[in-house]
Amino acid sequence: MSRTTAPLALAELVRVDPLARGEVAVLPDPAQRVLRVELAETFDRLARTPAHSLVVLHAEAATGGWSLAAALHVAWERGAAGVVVPRPAMSGASALLARRLGTALVVVDDDAVDVALELAARTAAPESARALRVARCAEELAEQSTVRGVLGVLNAELAPGVVALVAGSSVLAGRAAAVQQREGYREVRMAVNGPGGRAWAALVASLPEAASAVAADVEAHSAEAVLRLARLPLLAAWAQRRLDTSAQAEQERAAFAVLRSSTWPRAAGAGTAHDGQDGAAGGAAGAPAGDEAPRWSTELGWRVEGVNRAVRLERTDLREDDDEPTAELTQLLRAQWGRLRPGWPLVPHDGGWVSWQNTADEPAPAAARRALAGLEHLLADHDLVVGVGAAHRGTPGLVRSVEEARLAVRAGGSDGRATWFEDVGVRAVLARVSAPGVAEVAALALPQLAAARDRLLLAETVAAVLDHGGSLVAASAELGVHRNTVLARTARARELGLALDDPAQRLPLHVACHGLVRAWRATGSG
Amino acid sequence: MSDGELTAEDVPALTAGAMLYSPSLAPSSLETTVAWLTDRLERDGALRLVHPRTLAPDVGCVAVCVIGSGAALADLPPTGDEFATAVRELEQLSGRPVGAVLPLSAATVSALVPAAVASQLGVPLLDADGMGRTFALIHHTAMHLAGLPVTPLVVAGATGESISLRVPDAWRADALLRAGIDALGGWGALAAYPSTAGEVAAASLPGTVSRLVEAGRVLLGSSDPDTVVARLAAVNGCRRVGRGRIVALEHLSRPTDATIPTHPSSVVVEQVGPDARQLRLELRSEVVAVFSDGSLTAAAPDLITLLDVERGVIAPLDSLWPGDLVDVLVIPAHPVWYSAEALTMVGPASHGIPLDHPRRR
Numbered sequence: 001m002s003r004t005t006a007p008l009a010l011a012e013l014v015r016v017d018p019l020a021r022g023e024v025a026v027l028p029d030p031a032q033r034v035l036r037v038e039l040a041e042t043f044d045r046l047a048r049t050p051a052h053s054l055v056v057l058h059a060e061a062a063t064g065g066w067s068l069a070a071a072l073h074v075a076w077e078r079g080a081a082g083v084v085v086p087r088p089a090m091s092g093a094s095a096l097l098a099r100r101l102g103t104a105l106v107v108v109d110d111d112a113v114d115v116a117l118e119l120a121a122r123t124a125a126p127e128s129a130r131a132l133r134v135a136r137c138a139e140e141l142a143e144q145s146t147v148r149g150v151l152g153v154l155n156a157e158l159a160p161g162v163v164a165l166v167a168g169s170s171v172l173a174g175r176a177a178a179v180q181q182r183e184g185y186r187e188v189r190m191a192v193n194g195p196g197g198r199a200w201a202a203l204v205a206s207l208p209e210a211a212s213a214v215a216a217d218v219e220a221h222s223a224e225a226v227l228r229l230a231r232l233p234l235l236a237a238w239a240q241r242r243l244d245t246s247a248q249a250e251q252e253r254a255a256f257a258v259l260r261s262s263t264w265p266r267a268a269g270a271g272t273a274h275d276g277q278d279g280a281a282g283g284a285a286g287a288p289a290g291d292e293a294p295r296w297s298t299e300l301g302w303r304v305e306g307v308n309r310a311v312r313l314e315r316t317d318l319r320e321d322d323d324e325p326t327a328e329l330t331q332l333l334r335a336q337w338g339r340l341r342p343g344w345p346l347v348p349h350d351g352g353w354v355s356w357q358n359t360a361d362e363p364a365p366a367a368a369r370r371a372l373a374g375l376e377h378l379l380a381d382h383d384l385v386v387g388v389g390a391a392h393r394g395t396p397g398l399v400r401s402v403e404e405a406r407l408a409v410r411a412g413g414s415d416g417r418a419t420w421f422e423d424v425g426v427r428a429v430l431a432r433v434s435a436p437g438v439a440e441v442a443a444l445a446l447p448q449l450a451a452a453r454d455r456l457l458l459a460e461t462v463a464a465v466l467d468h469g470g471s472l473v474a475a476s477a478e479l480g481v482h483r484n485t486v487l488a489r490t491a492r493a494r495e496l497g498l499a500l501d502d503p504a505q506r507l508p509l510h511v512a513c514h515g516l517v518r519a520w521r522a523t524g525s526g
Numbered sequence: 527m528s529d530g531e532l533t534a535e536d537v538p539a540l541t542a543g544a545m546l547y548s549p550s551l552a553p554s555s556l557e558t559t560v561a562w563l564t565d566r567l568e569r570d571g572a573l574r575l576v577h578p579r580t581l582a583p584d585v586g587c588v589a590v591c592v593i594g595s596g597a598a599l600a601d602l603p604p605t606g607d608e609f610a611t612a613v614r615e616l617e618q619l620s621g622r623p624v625g626a627v628l629p630l631s632a633a634t635v636s637a638l639v640p641a642a643v644a645s646q647l648g649v650p651l652l653d654a655d656g657m658g659r660t661f662a663l664i665h666h667t668a669m670h671l672a673g674l675p676v677t678p679l680v681v682a683g684a685t686g687e688s689i690s691l692r693v694p695d696a697w698r699a700d701a702l703l704r705a706g707i708d709a710l711g712g713w714g715a716l717a718a719y720p721s722t723a724g725e726v727a728a729a730s731l732p733g734t735v736s737r738l739v740e741a742g743r744v745l746l747g748s749s750d751p752d753t754v755v756a757r758l759a760a761v762n763g764c765r766r767v768g769r770g771r772i773v774a775l776e777h778l779s780r781p782t783d784a785t786i787p788t789h790p791s792s793v794v795v796e797q798v799g800p801d802a803r804q805l806r807l808e809l810r811s812e813v814v815a816v817f818s819d820g821s822l823t824a825a826a827p828d829l830i831t832l833l834d835v836e837r838g839v840i841a842p843l844d845s846l847w848p849g850d851l852v853d854v855l856v857i858p859a860h861p862v863w864y865s866a867e868a869l870t871m872v873g874p875a876s877h878g879i880p881l882d883h884p885r886r887r
Contacts, residue, residue: 065791093774
């Protein structure tokens with residue numbers, strides 16, 4: 001028996017027509033060999049079925065109810081490879097029985113005689129059936145546009161074997177069981193080269209041991225053919241995914257900029273007119289009229305109708321003249337954000353990223369806070385700080401909330417917790433103070449402080465003391481140090497020229513300290 | 527039931543036995559007949575229940591039963607004289623006075639009616655019948671197998687009309703009667719097989735009426751399924767194929783044919799316990815076959831019935847639900863029904879199951 005005449009396995013046969021058009025109800029042993037096809041129209045005929053036949057039920061033997069149960073029993077007694085039954089004779093209980101008896105059961109909608117003839121042709125020419133199977137598989141692979149889709153086709157095709165896409169030691173897609181050494185399974189590996197012919201990944205299939213050496217050869221050959229076919233669609237899908245993600249992020253960034261520029265002047269001008277009900281005419285071309293969200297925002301999957309609460313993420317070390325974050329970081333963040341906060345967009349904006357929660361009505365304050373919990377790992381991993389705006393209605397409300405979030409993040413600390421605009425209040429004014437500008441002034445106006453090695457500590461301490469109206473106890477509690485330490489630091493600050501007690505200097509000094517803290521934290525000096 | 531007598535006290539047991547042999551019947555459909563029979567036996571006293579051999583061989587006998595639909599009988603109750611009328615008209619047709627009656631089939635309502643008729647006519651009831659259970663057609667009898675003609679026969683209806691019939695081929699009788707019975711209101715009182723006590727003794731199945739009473743007493747005497755099955759085994763050879771839970775009811779599960787006017791359905795029972803098998807019961811107007819994991823385990827003419835394990839009573843076929851725990855019971859028919867000729871008439875093939883009966887494999 002050569003490879004070309006090795007009989008087909010059931011798993012191969014169900015992948016080609018006519019059985020591929022049917023439905024596999026039970027397939028307990030996909031490696032079962034099919035030596036011939038038997039069209040059984042009477043139970044007498046059925047009772048003479050040779051072993052390893054695939055029995056196609058017809059006429060009297062396929063009248064439904066008891067007939068399929070009886071046919072399954074006879075097939076089991078005769079060691080048949082399986083039973084093919086027309087759908088009208090099929091029932092759920094029969095599938096249960098087939099599973100119990102360990103007999104394969106396939107349901108077909110076509111005429112049983114046609115099915116039997118076609119099956120006979122397949123089993124008579126196994127190699128042509130295998131070629132058909134590969135062709136069919138190629139068609140299915142060509143329809144896939146995602147890595148997941150390609151691996152899905154491979155796993156269905158090579159079942160009960162499993163397939164994974166592996167790079168180095170990590171599984172990129174597919175079923176991880178494929179890379180585990182399992183008893184009774186062997187591995188077939190196919191390298192997948194990236195652009196330029198460099199090794200990029202490998203497709204690994206774990207297949208059940210074959211019954212014979214010839215069968216093993218046949219199976220390995222057909223598995224390799226299928227894996228080889230999958231390489232190109234896989235590369236295409238991978239490249240497409242990378243392109244898509246970058247393009248999508250870029251499109252959203254631009255879209256948000258348009259949305260903001262068309263709405264922001266009004267939202268800012270609204271001031272007291274809460275919820276953007278100022279009625280001012282829209283600005284830029286294509287701008288939405290009133291609160292209405294532009295149509296293209298829904299095409300991007302954004303929801304802005306209802307109440308929006310914006311969140312801004314920034315790198316801790318962000319400077320005002322910094323460029324936009326790199327596309328790679330944006331891509332990574334979008335993936336992680338999508339898992340943590342499904343349905344919340346993440347748009348690169350103004351050196352950081354903007355996201356928002358959209359709800360029909362304003363959620364309770366506790367619920368809103370809960371929605372922002374659990375982000376600590378993400379923030380720590382990428383060294384990010386978060387500011388949260390207040391909840392406002394409609395597109396102008398969203399833009400306003402984004403601006404509030406930006407103020408909150410600037411006004412807040414870098415302790416890994418989110419800063420809420422509602423908590424910041426008027427202190428947000430300080431966020432408008434240009435930190436580098438303050439640092440430049442300080443270098444001239446407070447040269448001794450600017451030159452001191454502990455300047456950040458001193459600035460933080462003075463800011464805290466002034467925040468608490470001169471109370472050393474309250475300041476020490478906030479800073480987490482002893483009162484005497486605060487006392488010592490303020491004394492040193494006085495020596496360096498910070499006139500805390502001079503009413504005329506107190507306000508500029510207070511503002512300057514907040515600016516210096518931000519500037520020196522950002523530059524890491526001090 | 528003292529020896530050779532049937533009293534009003536025996537009626538509940540007779541009824542319970544009649545139900546065992548007709549699991550598709552709702553108990554309520556028997557109420558009128560039960561009341562009628564009880565009333566007669568209370569008024570006229572005990573009825574003589576005799577073996578055919580105890581009568582003189584030339585005593586005239588007729589077989590009596592309800593023909594048509596049991597549901598129609600419940601809707602259109604008898605006026606009371608239909609059966610006596612049918613017997614009297616048959617006496618005239620056959621020219622032989624009737625000295626005893628026997629049930630055509632000792633099961634369902636047809637087990638009760640002959641007793642009421644015998645009481646009405648003042649003649650003994652024979653402890654014998656033609657089927658030993660119930661079959662669909664009136665020539666499915668041991669008498670027919672033994673060569674006794676089914677006709678002349680008379681069917682009398684609640685409308686006061688009657689049909690008399692004479693056919694050379696017994697199997698034509700049902701076909702000819704069907705339309706007439708519809709016109710009579712769906713059921714009729716049948717008197718057929720005019721014969722002598724000697725012929726009946728040789729051709730009928732003896733002891734079947736008293737066996738019904740005994741089986742009924744077993745069913746009324748205990749609600750423990752194991753006790754019921756063990757005691758029934760002693761009375762009628764009943765055996766349990768398996769105990770399991772109903773997992774599926776399949777209606778119209780296979781194509782119907784024109785000969786028997788009922789819809790085929792299936793009940794699937796998953797056996798409980800370590801050696802669990804799937805039992806598939808094929809239904810017509812009764813359970814006609816049981817497949818165990820697809821292998822034919824019992825089939826008509828075996829009587830197959832379901833015992834509700836939780837309540838210890840026979841489960842009527844129209845009240846089955848997925849999840850019910852049931853015992854599948856098989857009661858063998860009289861040996862006469864397992865001959866090749868009889869199996870052609872009432873075996874699995876007659877219900878569209880062209881497989882060998884398990885007893886003939």
